[in-house]
Amino acid sequence: MPVPDPIESRAVLIGIDGFTHPDLEPLPAAAAGARRLADLLRDPSVWGLPAAHVTVLGADASVSQVLGAVRDAALEATETLFVYFAGHGLRDRDERLYLALAEADADHPQIGTLPYRMLRDVLRQAGYRARHRVTVLDCCYSGLAGAMSGAGVPTRVDLAHALEEAEHPDGGGGGGAGQAPDSDDYGDCVLTSAPPTRRSFVPPGARFPEFTGELIALLERGIAGGGPELSLEDAWRSVRRRMRERGSPEPQQFAQNAVAARIRLRNRAALPDTTASRFGNGPLAVIDAEEGRVRAYGAEGRVLHSPATTLDALLEWATARAGLGVARLNRHGEDAGPLLVLTDTGAGRFGLPARPDGGSRCLPDEHEAVVRLRRAGWQPAGPGVGAWTRLYRSGAGGRRQWVQLCVLPWGALDPRHWGGTAQRPPAEVARVLGTYAERVITPCGSPADTGLELMTALRPPTRAVREKRTGAWVSAPNPGALTEVVDLAPCEDPDGHPVPVGDHHPGSHLRDPGRVLREETHSWSRPPTAAELRAPHVVGIRVNMMLASAANRLRVGQGAPVHVERPRFDKTLPGSWLVDLSHIALDARLPSPFTPHGRPPAGAAWYTTPTLAYAVELGFAVHPLEAYVRTRSGGYLDAWYKRLRDGYLATMADLGVTPGLTGKEFLDAMARGARIDPGAAAVLGAIEATAEGGLDMLAERPYGAAPPRPARRPDIRAAVGATARVNTHRKMLKVAREADLFPLAVAADCVVYASDGPSPLDFLPRTPEGEPLPGGFRLGVTPGWVTYAGTRSTAWAEDLRAAHGPDVNIAHHIADGGS
Numbered sequence: 001m002p003v004p005d006p007i008e009s010r011a012v013l014i015g016i017d018g019f020t021h022p023d024l025e026p027l028p029a030a031a032a033g034a035r036r037l038a039d040l041l042r043d044p045s046v047w048g049l050p051a052a053h054v055t056v057l058g059a060d061a062s063v064s065q066v067l068g069a070v071r072d073a074a075l076e077a078t079e080t081l082f083v084y085f086a087g088h089g090l091r092d093r094d095e096r097l098y099l100a101l102a103e104a105d106a107d108h109p110q111i112g113t114l115p116y117r118m119l120r121d122v123l124r125q126a127g128y129r130a131r132h133r134v135t136v137l138d139c140c141y142s143g144l145a146g147a148m149s150g151a152g153v154p155t156r157v158d159l160a161h162a163l164e165e166a167e168h169p170d171g172g173g174g175g176g177a178g179q180a181p182d183s184d185d186y187g188d189c190v191l192t193s194a195p196p197t198r199r200s201f202v203p204p205g206a207r208f209p210e211f212t213g214e215l216i217a218l219l220e221r222g223i224a225g226g227g228p229e230l231s232l233e234d235a236w237r238s239v240r241r242r243m244r245e246r247g248s249p250e251p252q253q254f255a256q257n258a259v260a261a262r263i264r265l266r267n268r269a270a271l272p273d274t275t276a277s278r279f280g281n282g283p284l285a286v287i288d289a290e291e292g293r294v295r296a297y298g299a300e301g302r303v304l305h306s307p308a309t310t311l312d313a314l315l316e317w318a319t320a321r322a323g324l325g326v327a328r329l330n331r332h333g334e335d336a337g338p339l340l341v342l343t344d345t346g347a348g349r350f351g352l353p354a355r356p357d358g359g360s361r362c363l364p365d366e367h368e369a370v371v372r373l374r375r376a377g378w379q380p381a382g383p384g385v386g387a388w389t390r391l392y393r394s395g396a397g398g399r400r401q402w403v404q405l406c407v408l409p410w411g412a413l414d415p416r417h418w419g420g421t422a423q424r425p426p427a428e429v430a431r432v433l434g435t436y437a438e439r440v441i442t443p444c445g446s447p448a449d450t451g452l453e454l455m456t457a458l459r460p461p462t463r464a465v466r467e468k469r470t471g472a473w474v475s476a477p478n479p480g481a482l483t484e485v486v487d488l489a490p491c492e493d494p495d496g497h498p499v500p501v502g503d504h505h506p507g508s509h510l511r512d513p514g515r516v517l518r519e520e521t522h523s524w525s526r527p528p529t530a531a532e533l534r535a536p537h538v539v540g541i542r543v544n545m546m547l548a549s550a551a552n553r554l555r556v557g558q559g560a561p562v563h564v565e566r567p568r569f570d571k572t573l574p575g576s577w578l579v580d581l582s583h584i585a586l587d588a589r590l591p592s593p594f595t596p597h598g599r600p601p602a603g604a605a606w607y608t609t610p611t612l613a614y615a616v617e618l619g620f621a622v623h624p625l626e627a628y629v630r631t632r633s634g635g636y637l638d639a640w641y642k643r644l645r646d647g648y649l650a651t652m653a654d655l656g657v658t659p660g661l662t663g664k665e666f667l668d669a670m671a672r673g674a675r676i677d678p679g680a681a682a683v684l685g686a687i688e689a690t691a692e693g694g695l696d697m698l699a700e701r702p703y704g705a706a707p708p709r710p711a712r713r714p715d716i717r718a719a720v721g722a723t724a725r726v727n728t729h730r731k732m733l734k735v736a737r738e739a740d741l742f743p744l745a746v747a748a749d750c751v752v753y754a755s756d757g758p759s760p761l762d763f764l765p766r767t768p769e770g771e772p773l774p775g776g777f778r779l780g781v782t783p784g785w786v787t788y789a790g791t792r793s794t795a796w797a798e799d800l801r802a803a804h805g806p807d808v809n810i811a812h813h814i815a816d817g818g819s
Helices: 028-042 063-076 116-126 156-163 210-221 232-245 311-320 344-349 368-375 426-439 447-458 530-534 546-551 609-617 638-654 663-676 678-697 714-739 794-804
Strands: 010-015 054-057 080-086 089-091 097-100 113-115 132-138 187-192 229-231 252-255 264-266 284-290 293-298 303-306 339-342 388-394 400-407 462-466 473-477 523-525 537-543 556-558 562-565 575-580 604-608 626-629 632-634 745-747 750-755 786-793
Touching (some): 010 063, 028 054, 028 080, 028 638, 054 063, 054 638, 080 116, 097 116, 116 132, 132 210, 187 232, 232 264, 284 344, 284 426, 293 426, 311 339, 311 368, 339 344, 339 426, 426 638, 426 678, 447 638, 447 678, 537 794, 546 638, 546 714, 556 714, 575 714, 604 609, 604 714, 609 714, 638 678, 663 786, 678 714, 750 786, 786 794
Parallel strands (some): 010 080, 080 132, 132 187
Antiparallel strands (some): 187 252, 284 293, 388 400, 523 745, 537 786, 556 632, 562 626, 575 626, 745 750
16 A cells, blocks of 8 residues: 555644653653654655644643644544654553643643543544544553553454444444544554553663654664565564563554554665665764764764764765765755764864964865865865865766865854854754754755755756657756846846946946836834824734745746836736836835835836736736846746745744644744754754745855856845735735724834734734634744734833934834844
8 A cells, every 4th residue: 555645644743741740750752752753754755744734742732732733633634644642641540541741740640631532532533534543652551542452463342442432343434423434444543652551661861762762763764675665563563573572561552444554654774775775874964072082973863983083084984984965855956965064173183273264264275184185086166165165076987976064163053043053062963953954955054055055956957868869868957947047137136246237337336226126025114103102012023934935836937038118017927027106105104015115116116026916906007118027937936935834834843833823822832932942943043044045145146256057046036025025015904904003113024013012912903703814914833924023112112213213113123122
């Protein structure tokens, strides 16, 4: 049978690591196991669930939040529903199982726990459409979920006890909603870490609980000698055998209609040329030196030992023997080489200075380490060996090898994006960078550089095709990608680019909007009205992943632009249009949607297609004087956005922030998030910087003497900025029309309103039914929705204006309270 369809499947994983009762010891391994298992379920080499289909809950989850997440997943699943719990298990005198949440009472299991019976009922009633329902319990006494027979093979009576389903002599499933059809195609499975009377354990020093750790290890390595897929039955038998051999509590299984044999995942051991073989140790290693030994910390907790004594020998070890790297993201692309991250001691061990000499960003060519690298055939892709360096050489058979070098003491990880990651222990640095590499791409420089690299990795410019005449494989353009360097329209080149503008203006000339596109997000503010001054607070909200969400489903032009005089506006054509919109009058309490500064246009100016499409949406006629349009277009950024969105949502889930929360639950979860896992918070910051910086790189000129690149497309960056601006204006306009509420200031993704209370819940309008206003701002984790940015007093805002003048933008300072 095939692997269950990831699109029609859902997973909820609960790992409870902290407890208030003194008799319930903390279980950090439980939360770590839930996170790692979730990562594997998302991995295409195991299952490939979309990130949005995997929910991870931690110790901050209440009973209602757990059951709500399970209910939501169950209602959406039509193929396989997977629910996992790790933590303490409690039992009462009637031998009923309770799953301990953070406020569980060890002496009174009915308090602060999730009764297994309640979880089972929600699974059965809400998940009636799911073909397969799987519950995995790693906790003490978990076997109470289904009393197995002594022979170790579940009977139908055992399963009825586990799932409390009525026995149907004819094999039918009852046929009603709330019960899965009892046919050969449908069934339930319960896997438990221990029998009803045995406890489960976390081995000393282990990252995961014993049962979960064995399951994770099996999914990571696969089963050698097996086929391309392995069944849940195969996995369970392998885990049970290993735990039996150690004398550990014996895992239990309760399965209906042989469902454990029907549910199949990919067998990594049977996948050719994948991380199971060439890249078995993950994408990177953090190189540290302790007591004369070189230790390489991997992304998944592995520690390797390298015999290398020189930098060139370290690169040789990384490419030939370490098993480091990542498989390509697109079949037309190339695999990612190893990332070697040198700590302070690691850099010193291989002869690198604390900083490059003389204030330079790179080592001098005559430095011993650089000389040895060149002798070994390694050449840097850029000007030299710096904080981030990609080194290439020709390998066996003419294949190119490359290694990415990252030197932490040289400032490779900017704390604005990575927080304090560079100062953390090597294993933690490996975990943070490894998580980012798995969810986004192996870092190759700043988040901006990496964001641009991700675009190319997902949409490589070329592909291999077979030439009809000779039958030889040759390189050809890859449809849908940016395949060639194109000439930009004069208005599309940002100021400062050396392209003639008009008759006598050099590229460094600061041009007016009639000569150049100025499509950016808003930076606008206005003085408050008398009524707004009476409100005690000003509250900011921030749009999640604003620019990235604007790139979603945006049709961008491919190829060179075509110049057209007096064209008819066509919203399906990506391009730049010279139009006079100065006649359009809108409420002055809102920024103009047509300019970044928010003031009305002063005359004819260049606009991208999204801006003019919004003008038409508002009911205004547009009459372009001329245009540069691209007749070929596509969703070049779609895969890039989805990759970043999925990584963003998965990381937010690590921080306890998941879809489906109410507004208050969301704000509370956001307030706790960074305290739950600073490493995950660093990954989140890097993902957000990757999204924004990668788009900005589309408008950047090549560095130094680097040749022009196909991915230099400032027209695409302008279209994204315009889309982000009009998307925000559309929501501000909806709120203004429905609630008579107008913003005081806008700065890129931050919008500030006057409010009677300190929370966004105090001013964001709702429907009579209590739901968020359709088409307005909505609190939540989804990209394009909003989160809390900060609260200040109205007096603070007025003091800021008094100190800096009436044009100061309070949205720039709402978070930090800048004076």
